[in-house]
Amino acid sequence: MALANRLALVCAALPIACAGEGGPAPTWTARALQREILLGEPQWAIEANGSAPIEVAMATPSPALRADKHSLPALLLGPGGEVSFGLDVEGASRWRLVGALGADGAAWDQLDAEPELALVLEVLVDGELRAARRLRGGDDRTWRPLADEPAPPVALAASGSSRDRGPLGGLRVDAGAEVRLRCTLEGAAAIDQPPPRGAFARLAWVEERELPEQQASPARPNVVLIVVDTLRADHVGAYGHDRPTTPRIDRLAARGTLFEQTYATSSWTWPSTASIFTGRTSAAHGVTSSLSSYLHGELETLAEALAFGGLRTAAFAGNPLIVPQQNFDQGFETFRHTTAGEMLDADVLVPEAMEWVGAHAGSRFFLYLHLVDPHEPHEWLPRAEQLFPGQKPRGYPPGGMVSLRARALRGASTFDAEGNSRLAAAISPEQLAWALTTYDRAIWTADRWIGDLLDRLGELGLTDSTLVAVTSDHGEEFLDHGALLHGHTLYEEVVRVPLVIAGPGVGSGRRLPEPVSNRDLAATLCDLAGVPFGGDGVDLFAPRSPSPPTFANSAGHWHDRQQIRQVGAREGRWTLIHAINGSAWGAPPLPLDQADPARTALFDVLADPAQTVDLSGEQPEVTAALLDELLRAETADALRVLPTLGSAGADTLAMLRELGYLDADE
Numbered sequence: 001m002a003l004a005n006r007l008a009l010v011c012a013a014l015p016i017a018c019a020g021e022g023g024p025a026p027t028w029t030a031r032a033l034q035r036e037i038l039l040g041e042p043q044w045a046i047e048a049n050g051s052a053p054i055e056v057a058m059a060t061p062s063p064a065l066r067a068d069k070h071s072l073p074a075l076l077l078g079p080g081g082e083v084s085f086g087l088d089v090e091g092a093s094r095w096r097l098v099g100a101l102g103a104d105g106a107a108w109d110q111l112d113a114e115p116e117l118a119l120v121l122e123v124l125v126d127g128e129l130r131a132a133r134r135l136r137g138g139d140d141r142t143w144r145p146l147a148d149e150p151a152p153p154v155a156l157a158a159s160g161s162s163r164d165r166g167p168l169g170g171l172r173v174d175a176g177a178e179v180r181l182r183c184t185l186e187g188a189a190a191i192d193q194p195p196p197r198g199a200f201a202r203l204a205w206v207e208e209r210e211l212p213e214q215q216a217s218p219a220r221p222n223v224v225l226i227v228v229d230t231l232r233a234d235h236v237g238a239y240g241h242d243r244p245t246t247p248r249i250d251r252l253a254a255r256g257t258l259f260e261q262t263y264a265t266s267s268w269t270w271p272s273t274a275s276i277f278t279g280r281t282s283a284a285h286g287v288t289s290s291l292s293s294y295l296h297g298e299l300e301t302l303a304e305a306l307a308f309g310g311l312r313t314a315a316f317a318g319n320p321l322i323v324p325q326q327n328f329d330q331g332f333e334t335f336r337h338t339t340a341g342e343m344l345d346a347d348v349l350v351p352e353a354m355e356w357v358g359a360h361a362g363s364r365f366f367l368y369l370h371l372v373d374p375h376e377p378h379e380w381l382p383r384a385e386q387l388f389p390g391q392k393p394r395g396y397p398p399g400g401m402v403s404l405r406a407r408a409l410r411g412a413s414t415f416d417a418e419g420n421s422r423l424a425a426a427i428s429p430e431q432l433a434w435a436l437t438t439y440d441r442a443i444w445t446a447d448r449w450i451g452d453l454l455d456r457l458g459e460l461g462l463t464d465s466t467l468v469a470v471t472s473d474h475g476e477e478f479l480d481h482g483a484l485l486h487g488h489t490l491y492e493e494v495v496r497v498p499l500v501i502a503g504p505g506v507g508s509g510r511r512l513p514e515p516v517s518n519r520d521l522a523a524t525l526c527d528l529a530g531v532p533f534g535g536d537g538v539d540l541f542a543p544r545s546p547s548p549p550t551f552a553n554s555a556g557h558w559h560d561r562q563q564i565r566q567v568g569a570r571e572g573r574w575t576l577i578h579a580i581n582g583s584a585w586g587a588p589p590l591p592l593d594q595a596d597p598a599r600t601a602l603f604d605v606l607a608d609p610a611q612t613v614d615l616s617g618e619q620p621e622v623t624a625a626l627l628d629e630l631l632r633a634e635t636a637d638a639l640r641v642l643p644t645l646g647s648a649g650a651d652t653l654a655m656l657r658e659l660g661y662l663d664a665d666e
């Protein structure tokens with residue numbers, strides 16, 4: 001153990017003695033992304049000077065098709081262009097201008113062709129040159145972050161290239177300062193039209209607060225939030241699964257509180273995780289599709305609230321959708337994520353998370369762990385094969401259900417003209433049984449790693465001073481209603497998820513039966529931690545009359561039709577699902593301009609948990625009332641969305657296809 005770790009542990013055990021020794025308590029810098037400059041309110045917006053046209057658009061700093069994982073919202077400025085904006089704030093905080101400099105991808109054709117040309121981007125603060133980049137043909141084409149100094153060395157070991165520090169670095173700027181961005185072209189005797197343009201990307205103001213280092217106690221606990229991606233509630237032991245997939249989550253539930261009927265806000269990762277971070281429904285945060293996947297910087301996130309509440313923050317996220325490029329790193333000091341579109345399993349993430357926890361055991365902290373083991377493709381620890389035996393059927397593809405589905409459909413829709421599932425016809429019972437076996441093996445593997453993390457917290461003496469919450473972003477379909485994977489429908493198998501909370505202030509061994517939404521986790525954890533939260537949601541432990549859990553799916557992620565939005569709600573015994581503009585429930589797909597009238601289905605999920613009988617015809621009043629309430633809430637939420645730009649390029653779309661979210665023609 002490093003000396004620093006040992007000292008931290010001693011301090012954790014002896015908080016009073018340490019606090020009394022040697023001068024003021026150490027401080028650290030909490031950061032929160034507060035103002036989007038390119039996408040924000042008019043007062044943050046830009047005044048243009050000069051004659052060069054300016055544009056705010058998604059920009060890729062390279063013409064190469066496979067480089068667009070770097071596409072970011074950017075201000076595009078032609079030679080001679082100059083813009084300015086101010087930092088109009090009050091208070092004791094410090095501020096940083098964050099962003100990145102590069103060339104608009106299209107500029108490289110001209111820069112490559114004319115070796116004497118150089119595109120120069122400059123950032124001046126109150127007239128002083130603070131950052132510049134000179135771009136010529138043949139140069140490195142990636143974004144270069146704005147920074148007063150080189151990024152600080154990363155303390156953790158292993159694969160450092162993918163441990164992006166998010167919106168750190170940046171330029172320190174005083175309140176009231178004026179920022180000027182300038183673009184010039186050197187060596188141009190005669191330039192082609194249109195001229196090459198510089199790109200000032202992802203410009204935003206980050207607020208910094210110098211805060212005293214806190215120590216965790218039962219009254220001021222640490223917070224650990226674990227999202228097990230793709231974990232449907234009925235495959236968790238504590239929720240009645242008949243295989244022992246989750247002994248550690250079950251034990252956590254026994255010493256904490258389990259919410260028996262919990263809903264995610266969507267059936268796939270982006271909208272659902274954005275809800276867990278902000279408390280907003282997907283309609284209200286707007287992260288609803290591959291074309292709208294940027295978590296707006298002005299939304300308060302759980303990590304930002306806890307950071308400003310004094311907790312050191314780190315995320316270890318294995319899903320390639322949960323990345324800084326989409327702004328999911330807001331409020332995190334450390335943000336471990338993937339860069340190549342691949343899933344990072346628990347065997348990589350959890351040891352790193354435990355190392356971080358060990359290094360921060362003397363501080364009060366928030367750890368976010370996003371495990372993806374139950375997400376296809378499944379991998380597992382060898383022990384899982386003894387617990388959940390089975391034989392892989394001949395010809396079962398290495399890509400699992402993603403490949404099975406693609407092979408069975410070959411570009412066709414899931415349902416044929418008679419409403420029969422092509423997947424149900426093409427996939428054998430042996431293949432389906434094997435998919436369920438590998439799913440349970442992967443769940444057990446994630447649970448084992450969660451157990452290792454909980455054991456580590458115990459070894460560090462932190463169990464009684466740490467809140468631990470476990471949930472999921474969505475479930476998984478195994479032909480329950482004719483489909484496979486997730487993101488396609490809103491049935492229980494994809495929107496019902498586990499939710500367990502344990503730790504100080506949480507009752508032990510409780511099971512709460514009311515339907516709840518896990519978007520209320522952020523407000524709940526902040527309340528338990530004694531930290532104010534500026535996002536949406538209610539404390540799940542407070543006396544309340546909760547609004548019904550709602551869930552939605554949006555454009556591009558329902559394989560039968562593109563750009564279809566479905567919404568749903570749970571109230572009392574009823575679950576309602578409504579396709580706003582699509583042909584649902586087994587109907588053949590139609591072109592959008594011939595879309596069917598909206599479709600609605602109503603299920604009594606207490607009497608019919610498998611949702612086999614649509615009661616909307618028998619219960620017209622219940623259906624009409626629930627639908628009216630749902631659509632009113634959706635409409636009100638949609639009015640609150642902050643504007644962003646479309647943000648998925650070809651690379652992201654290719655990745656979504658690989659993960660089974662999109663079909664080949666989407």
Ligand SMILES: [Zn+2]
Binds near residue numbers: 268270319473474
């Ligand atoms: Zn997911």
